[in-house]
Structure formats: C-alpha cells, structure tokens
Amino acid sequence: MKRFFSAILTILFVITTFVVSKSYKVEAAPTNAYTFFHSGNQYHIDYFKDTGKIYYAAEAKTASTSTRFRTLGFQVLVKRGGKKFFCRFKLGSDYLRQVDSRHHGGYTYTMWAMDLNSGDSDLISYLEKHFPNDKKIFESIPYSDKTELELNAIITINEIDKKGVSHLQGSMYDNGNTKGEIYLTQLGYPDFKTSGIKSANSSWDYETSYDTKHNGIHGARAWPSLDFSSYFGIPLTINPPDVRVTKTVKAYYKDWDSGKNIIPPEKIKTLTVLESDKVKVSVHYQRLTGYKFLKSYLRYDGKTKESEASSKTKTRTIYVKKSNKSHDVIFYYQTGIKPTKPGDIKFDPDGSDDWTNDGKIGDGKGKYPVKVYYKGNDPVTQAGSVSVNHKVTTTDKKGKKTTTTTSYTVPVGVEYTIDHINVSGAVTDTINGKSGTVYLHKEGDEQYLHAKGYFKKSKVNWPTIASTEDSIDKSSLSVEEPKNPTEDSDEYLLDWTKPPIEITPSADNKWHNDNPYNIHVKVSDLLSGIDSVKSMLSVIDNSHYKHMIFNDEDADSNDDDNTGSDTDDSKATNVEAIHDDFDEDVSLDKDGMYSVKVNAADLATNKNSEKKETYLVDSTQPDVDFSVEPGIFSESNGAVRKESKKGLDFAYYGKLSFADNLSGVASVAYSWTYGEADGGTYETVYTSQYTTTDRYGELVKDDAGNMTGTKGEVNTAEIEKPVGDNEYLHVKEFDTAGNETDATFGPYEDPIKMRDFQVNDIRDPLWDSVFWKDSNYTESTGVSYKANQLPIDKNSHPAIKNAAPKLGYSFYFSTTRS
Structure with a gap:
C-alpha cells in the first residue's frame, strides 16, 4: 500500500540577514524506511535528538492474496511525574506523519515521524491541550526528569479478495476513535491497567470485543504462529538533554525617548537547539524613515546585557541557548524632534494693588491701555505622527519573489504659531497676532481681564525618506494641537474722577458776629478714597490777628467731627489733614478775616482744590470811653469849658473816644438821664460806611488805658453836659459786624452850686x-x-x-x- 504524504512549504520572509552555525556533532536522523527498519531496532521505533522527532517504520508484503493485518495507529501511554496519560495517534495524521515509503525485496517499507515539541502538531502540545491542569508537567519535559513512553499498535484486518483488492475491516479517525474489527491488544488483555491513568478521551476502550473473542490480534484469523510482540508494549525513554527546544531570535526597534516599539518586533530566526548547542545569530539594524539610530542592546530572558558588544554597534551577534527562554536584540532610535511647550499670555500692566488714574482724558473719563501679548516659544513644535508604507521583497528557494507592504508610524514635527488672542472680562476684544493693546473705559475696582490664545498650523516638517522602499502617507498625519494658553489678570483699580469738595456757606464778604461761626467742609471720594497725606484743609486769617484755628495733630482728635482752635497757641496751626469721607465743621471762634482752601487728592492721584474767601468774623464788642470821670463835671476832672452848642453862653463838654478791634465802629449815640436808669432819647454823634477792611488801627487802648491810633486816627465826639446834678451819660455803640456796646458813665454834678437864688x-x-x-x-x-x-x-x-x-x-x- 502506498501512502501519499503532502507537506506545506512555508516561505518565511525575513528582512534581516542572519547566519546559523552548530557547534555539536550531529546524530543523523533516519531518512530511509528500509534501512531504519533493518537497523537492529527490535521495535523499529526511536527518538532522534537532532530532529526532535520519534520515528517508526513498518514492513508489508507488496503483493499478496492472503488476509493480512494493518497497523492503523498507536495508543501512547506517557509516564511522567508519577502520573500516566493515555493518548491515541493515527498513522498519517497531523501528529504522526509519513516521511518515507519505499519497496525492497517484495516488501513495502513505510516510515512515520512525530514531533516531540516542535512543529504545528507535536506530542507536548497535544498533552498540554488535552490535559491543561497538568501543563507544567509537560512544559518541563525538555529541562528536567526523563519521560517514559509505552506504545501499543491499533490493528485491523486487511482482507484481499481474489482480484487482489484490499478490504480493511476496521478504521481509525484522527481524533482516536475506532470503528469495525479493531484489535488493541496482542493476547486479548490490555498491556496496562486503567487505574490511575488519565485519558485524553473518556470514551476510548482499553480492549474491544475482538480482543476478548479472538484472544487479541494473536488469535485473529488462526494466526497463532505470528509474533506480534514488536507491535505492543514498545518502550521509549526520552531524556531532557536530548529534547530539542524551539527558540526564536527577535529584533525590536524602539523609540529611545518613549520606550515604545516603532514597528512591530521582527522574528529574525526560529530554530531548535539542544542543551549542548550554542547557535550564533547576527542581526543588523534597519533604516527607519524619520529616525536616527542611537544604540543597541542584547536582551536575554527580558534582561538587557550590554557587555557582549558595543551599544553603538548596528550589527549585533546573539548566542542562542536552550537555557535562555528569550533572545532579543533591541535597536534604539531617536527622531530628532524636540517638542516645545506653549508659552504664556501676559498683561502689561497686570493689574495692581494700587489705584491709578493712568489713561485719564477728562474728569471721570479715561482710556486705560493694557498690553496683552504671548510670551514663549513661537512657533510651538508638536510631535505628531504619520504612517510610512514599507515594501519588503523576499525570494524563496525556488527564486520566486514576493513583495509585501507593511506600515509603521513615525513622529513628525508640526509647528504652530499664535494666530490671535481673545480678550474678555472688563474688555471684549480680539488681538490679531501675538501682541496688541486693549483699553479699559470704565472706572472702578474688580475689573479683570481673561485672555486665551489660539494657534494655527504653520509648518509640517516631513521626515526624510530612509529608502526607495518607503513612502509617506501624508493623509495619515495625526497631531494634537498645542493647548491654548490662557491667563487671568490681577485686579485693575481705575479712578479718573477728582474728589468733590463742598464748602458751605459760601463766603459773602460780610461781617458775621456768630461765635463760633461754623463753616462746613465735606470732601469725599467714591472710588479710590482720599489720600490723607496729600490732602489738606487750610484756613488763613488775613487780619492783623493771624489766628491759627486748628489744633496740631496730637492735640486735635476730631472726636466730635469738629475742627476748632486750641487755647494753647503753641499747639495751633492753620492747616488740617483731610481724611477719607471728611465731613466736619470748621469753627471760627476767633475774630478774623478768613480764607478757606481745600487741596484734595485721592489715592489714584486725581486732584481738586477749592478756595473761598473772605469770611469776616467779628464777635467782639466795640470799645468806648468818656474823658470825664464821675463826680463834678469840671475841667479839673476832664471836662472842657467852651461855648454851648445847645444853648447860650458857655457849657461844659466831655469827650467820647470809641474804637473797634476789627470791623470798625459803625455808629455811636448817647443820651443823658437824671438818675442811672436808661430811658432817654439817643442822639447819634458818629456813623461810618459799611466796610470789609481791617479797621483795628483806628484806635487801640494800651495797657495803661491810653487810646492811640496806629494810623494816627482817633474817633472822638464831644458831649455837652446839661445843667443838673445826678446826671448819667448813656452811650450805644455798634461795630460793622453788629456787635453792640451799651456804656453808662456818671453820675455827674454841675461845677457851680447856686443855692440862694x-x-x-x-x-x-x-x-x-x-x-x-x-x-x-x-x-x-x-x-x-x-x-x-x-x-x-x-x-x-x-x-x-x-x-x-x-x-x-x-x-x-x-x-x-x-
């Protein structure tokens, strides 16, 4: 019987070059079914470490008309770690593949092979799949403890009719199930017990009815003379050093800054090695579009090992050993792209803790400029990414070329410049470009600005193509725009209004005799407040008194909101500091001719001044004196004898002297009475015009009682005494301010006493x-x-x-x- 065997040829496209060398003596695996069958191996089965396969050979007559038997597969008992595992494999299946068949001397020799742990279908993979709870037992087969196998043939009857046509009486499926006349034993009983054995399929039998009925294959078709011992109970021991392990050399291409893979890891070489093997594989770096090679490393079992070669080398040699689980070569690259951070939005000035009147264009009006600008990197470089399509052409052993296209992502520098700045808050405006000026038009506090900058894409720095096999897909550009810079200003305090001043009542240039005479002064500021250091109230007395009406700072506490003079002239001043919300009376309680002036400044340096003059205050009564002392109205007592103005002949006269300290005497009148009581009719002897000058110089009484006028002026009036005794002189005097003096002089007697007429x-x-x-x-x-x-x-x-x-x-x- 001929069996056809088909193999799938897999072509591995490898970009990187490699060299494989072996440093051990090869134990050749069988390639000839005939020679292997006659090699002296009793069971015609063996394990070969150079290929990592179990080989089995069978012999059958090429032409026969007699009934024969046919081996369909094997039952395999795996013994390891104190446990037993039961499997079935069909000849010609994916697990037990035919590798050779040839005719020799009227016989057909067929050879099958099973991978132990390499290939698409191998024994260890089968065990791990069907006994997942014992996976670790099978994973350790290549590294520790021997593994024992016992193989028993699964046989059926092959009846050949007269025409030479074979008729198999039983069959076996790839999953291990059987059908028809099947023999699992040699002598009608199983060669191993079922106790403690794990089966890959619980429905499998350890013996069939044909085993019991015909005493196993030995008793089938009256074949007692045939020896089937080579088909059952076949022992096979596999030691860890002889187990070949598949190892893969991988190349990684990573970004040095991020540590991420630039392109997927590449399988450079997949090979199987024994414990005694030391295979050397050389790996060369790749040129990658948009990247520059930086350094390379060797990594075994996830640990970097730099000592084996220079990290600057572009070609690295790595040794593949069974003891290492992974073998990696890592190439690091850098893009040369240096992302830059966006800058900040700035304000100039950026608010203030102090009030200002900058930008003032009129009282209560202004245009305060604030420069808003972007400061920092311009342009801002963002690290974007773009896809690079890479073509790879490989040639198989037959010379056939295959081109595949892969793609990977590379960084790309994208530049952004400031397009405009939006300003909101106290002002709503847009600044084109990265700098401009906005204006605040309102007074007050709690004025803030918020600014947000917006970028525009200005330039894409496309990477340089590494080779003709690369092309950039510009439509795949992906980049995150830089974060819009935002900023909030500090508070702006704007005051363009001068502080209002109220001085009441207005100066009427008239004399007042109120004591005190109050002038109300009110100074306020609704925004920044009064600057008490630069604001002053001054009251100047322009009279001869030059009075200082204010207490000094220490003496005047202003507890009663009243500003007045102090009795101690040494503590007096003519100025008073003005504080915020100044609302006080200026008490003019001393005679004088006053001007009131307020110089006010607020904390924003707005200034205002107001002056009112003149406030004329005279609350002092005018002075009057009479030249004749009480008693005899005679020349010796101060009287003057002269011709009478009221009657005939001569009369006696006295002289009235009168003056005022400031406003001046306005009128003087007198009357005579017999007795002290006032009640007569007054006669005016002096009047003057209404003046607003300082008339203190008309007459001054010194300490000795002498009347002198500083300007040589003496106001006097002669008063003629009527005849009679016990007479009193009454005088009414008024000054210009309306102050009144009522004086009485006397009593007087006539100087001549005529008693006998x-x-x-x-x-x-x-x-x-x-x-x-x-x-x-x-x-x-x-x-x-x-x-x-x-x-x-x-x-x-x-x-x-x-x-x-x-x-x-x-x-x-x-x-x-x-």
Whole structure:
C-alpha cells in the first residue's frame, strides 16, 4: 500500500540577514524506511535528538492474496511525574506523519515521524491541550526528569479478495476513535491497567470485543504462529538533554525617548537547539524613515546585557541557548524632534494693588491701555505622527519573489504659531497676532481681564525618506494641537474722577458776629478714597490777628467731627489733614478775616482744590470811653469849658473816644438821664460806611488805658453836659459786624452850686401850672423856690413829678447875695 504524504512549504520572509552555525556533532536522523527498519531496532521505533522527532517504520508484503493485518495507529501511554496519560495517534495524521515509503525485496517499507515539541502538531502540545491542569508537567519535559513512553499498535484486518483488492475491516479517525474489527491488544488483555491513568478521551476502550473473542490480534484469523510482540508494549525513554527546544531570535526597534516599539518586533530566526548547542545569530539594524539610530542592546530572558558588544554597534551577534527562554536584540532610535511647550499670555500692566488714574482724558473719563501679548516659544513644535508604507521583497528557494507592504508610524514635527488672542472680562476684544493693546473705559475696582490664545498650523516638517522602499502617507498625519494658553489678570483699580469738595456757606464778604461761626467742609471720594497725606484743609486769617484755628495733630482728635482752635497757641496751626469721607465743621471762634482752601487728592492721584474767601468774623464788642470821670463835671476832672452848642453862653463838654478791634465802629449815640436808669432819647454823634477792611488801627487802648491810633486816627465826639446834678451819660455803640456796646458813665454834678437864688419861672409844660395861671404866661402864680429847694426829685410836689429841666431851657429868677 502506498501512502501519499503532502507537506506545506512555508516561505518565511525575513528582512534581516542572519547566519546559523552548530557547534555539536550531529546524530543523523533516519531518512530511509528500509534501512531504519533493518537497523537492529527490535521495535523499529526511536527518538532522534537532532530532529526532535520519534520515528517508526513498518514492513508489508507488496503483493499478496492472503488476509493480512494493518497497523492503523498507536495508543501512547506517557509516564511522567508519577502520573500516566493515555493518548491515541493515527498513522498519517497531523501528529504522526509519513516521511518515507519505499519497496525492497517484495516488501513495502513505510516510515512515520512525530514531533516531540516542535512543529504545528507535536506530542507536548497535544498533552498540554488535552490535559491543561497538568501543563507544567509537560512544559518541563525538555529541562528536567526523563519521560517514559509505552506504545501499543491499533490493528485491523486487511482482507484481499481474489482480484487482489484490499478490504480493511476496521478504521481509525484522527481524533482516536475506532470503528469495525479493531484489535488493541496482542493476547486479548490490555498491556496496562486503567487505574490511575488519565485519558485524553473518556470514551476510548482499553480492549474491544475482538480482543476478548479472538484472544487479541494473536488469535485473529488462526494466526497463532505470528509474533506480534514488536507491535505492543514498545518502550521509549526520552531524556531532557536530548529534547530539542524551539527558540526564536527577535529584533525590536524602539523609540529611545518613549520606550515604545516603532514597528512591530521582527522574528529574525526560529530554530531548535539542544542543551549542548550554542547557535550564533547576527542581526543588523534597519533604516527607519524619520529616525536616527542611537544604540543597541542584547536582551536575554527580558534582561538587557550590554557587555557582549558595543551599544553603538548596528550589527549585533546573539548566542542562542536552550537555557535562555528569550533572545532579543533591541535597536534604539531617536527622531530628532524636540517638542516645545506653549508659552504664556501676559498683561502689561497686570493689574495692581494700587489705584491709578493712568489713561485719564477728562474728569471721570479715561482710556486705560493694557498690553496683552504671548510670551514663549513661537512657533510651538508638536510631535505628531504619520504612517510610512514599507515594501519588503523576499525570494524563496525556488527564486520566486514576493513583495509585501507593511506600515509603521513615525513622529513628525508640526509647528504652530499664535494666530490671535481673545480678550474678555472688563474688555471684549480680539488681538490679531501675538501682541496688541486693549483699553479699559470704565472706572472702578474688580475689573479683570481673561485672555486665551489660539494657534494655527504653520509648518509640517516631513521626515526624510530612509529608502526607495518607503513612502509617506501624508493623509495619515495625526497631531494634537498645542493647548491654548490662557491667563487671568490681577485686579485693575481705575479712578479718573477728582474728589468733590463742598464748602458751605459760601463766603459773602460780610461781617458775621456768630461765635463760633461754623463753616462746613465735606470732601469725599467714591472710588479710590482720599489720600490723607496729600490732602489738606487750610484756613488763613488775613487780619492783623493771624489766628491759627486748628489744633496740631496730637492735640486735635476730631472726636466730635469738629475742627476748632486750641487755647494753647503753641499747639495751633492753620492747616488740617483731610481724611477719607471728611465731613466736619470748621469753627471760627476767633475774630478774623478768613480764607478757606481745600487741596484734595485721592489715592489714584486725581486732584481738586477749592478756595473761598473772605469770611469776616467779628464777635467782639466795640470799645468806648468818656474823658470825664464821675463826680463834678469840671475841667479839673476832664471836662472842657467852651461855648454851648445847645444853648447860650458857655457849657461844659466831655469827650467820647470809641474804637473797634476789627470791623470798625459803625455808629455811636448817647443820651443823658437824671438818675442811672436808661430811658432817654439817643442822639447819634458818629456813623461810618459799611466796610470789609481791617479797621483795628483806628484806635487801640494800651495797657495803661491810653487810646492811640496806629494810623494816627482817633474817633472822638464831644458831649455837652446839661445843667443838673445826678446826671448819667448813656452811650450805644455798634461795630460793622453788629456787635453792640451799651456804656453808662456818671453820675455827674454841675461845677457851680447856686443855692440862694429864687426860681420863679420854668418855661416847660411840666412846670407851667407851677409858675403861671394861664398858658400865655400873662398872670403869675407868685410861686418861687430857692435854687436848692426846687422840687425836681420824684418825691416832691405831685404836679411836677418826673419833671426834669432840660438843656437850653430858660430860667427866670431873682438872685440875692446869699
């Protein structure tokens, strides 16, 4: 029987070059089924470490008309780690493949092979798949402890008819199941016990009904003379040093900065090695578009080993050993792209803790400039990525070329420049470019600006193509735009309004005699507040007094919101600091001619001033004096004898002297009374025009009581005394401010005492009835009085009660020598 064997030829396209060499003596694996069958091996089965395969050979007559038997497969008992595992493999299946078949001497010799642990279908992989809970036992087969195998043939009957056509009486499937006349034993009983054995398929039998019925294959078809011992209980021991292990050399192409793979890892060489092998594989770097080679490393079992070769070498040699699980060559690259960070948005000025009036264009109006600009990298470089298509052409053993295209991603530098800046908050504006000026037009605090910059893509620095096999897919460009820079300003404090000033009442240039005379001063600022260091209230007395009406800073506490003078002149001043929300009365309690001026400045340096003048204050009564001392109204007592202005002959006069400290005397009037009580009619002897000048120089009384005028001016008036005794002089004096002085001088007596003359007539209505019988003075009553007995006091004759002789009245009397 001929079996056809087909093999799939796999062509491995390898970009990198490699060299494989062996440093051990090769034990040749069988290639000839005939020679292997007659090699002296009793069971015609053996394991060869140079290929890592188990080989089995069978012999059959080429032509026969007799009934024969046919081996369909094997039952395999695997013994390891104190455990037993039961498997089945069909001849010609993926696991037990035919590798040779040839005819010799009328016989057909066929050879099958099973991979132990390499290839697509091998024994260890089968065990790991069907007994997953014992996977570690099978993984250790190449490295520790021997593995024992026992193989038993699965046989059926091959009946050949008269025409020479074979008819198999049983069959076996790839999954190990059987059908028909199948013999699993040699003598009708199993060669191993089922106890403690794990089966890959629980439905499998250890013996069939044919084994029991025919005493196994030995008793089938009356073949008692045939020897089947070589088909059953075949032992095979595999030691770890003889187990070949598949190793793969990989090349990694990584970005030095990120540590990430630039392209997928590449399998440079896959090979199987024994414990005694030391295979040398050389790996060369790849040129990658957009990258520059930096250094290379060797890595065994995940650990980098630099000592075996220079890290700057582009071709690396790595030794493949069974003891190492992984063998990697790592090539590192750098892009040369240096991403830069976006800068910041700046404000100039960036707010302030202090108020300002910068940008002022009028009272309460302004245009405050703020420069808004971007500071930092411009352009900003972002690391993007783009796909590079790479063509690889490989040639197989038959010379056939195959081209495949792979792609990988490479970094690319993308430049961004500031396009514009949006400003919001106290101002809404857009600045084209990276710098500009915005203007604040409102006063007040809590003014803030928010700015956000926006980039635009300006340039893509495409990578240089590494080879003609590479092409850049520009449509695949991927890049994250730089983060928009944002910034919030500090607070802007703007005040363009000068502080308002109120001085009330207005100066009317008139004299006032209020004491005190209050002037209300109010200074305020609704925004920045008053600068008390630069704000001042000054009150200047332009009179001769030069009064200082304010207390100094230590003496004046302003507890009652009233600004006034201090009794201690050494502590007085004519200026007062103005504080915030200044609202006070200036008390002018001293006579003077005042000007009031306010110089105010706020914390934003806005200034305002107001001056009012003149406030005329005189609350002092004017002075008056009389030249005749009380008593005898005589020359020796200060009187002057001169011709009478009121009557005939001579009379006695006294002199009134009067003056005022400031506003000046406005009027003087007098009256005479008999007795001290005031009640007479006043006669004005002096008046002056209304003036607003300082008239203190008209007359000044010194400490000795002397009246002198600094300007040579003395205000006086002569007063004629009427006849009579016990007379009082009453004077009413007013100054220009309206202050009044009421003065009384006396009592006075006449200087001549006529005691012995007779008074027989007084021409006065009050006296008519005393001396005359009619109003025409034609008939006298004949009544007369001695001069010293004239009834002119209040207790005298009722008819003449309250009568008083007046200056200028005529007296008719006769005199005697007494």
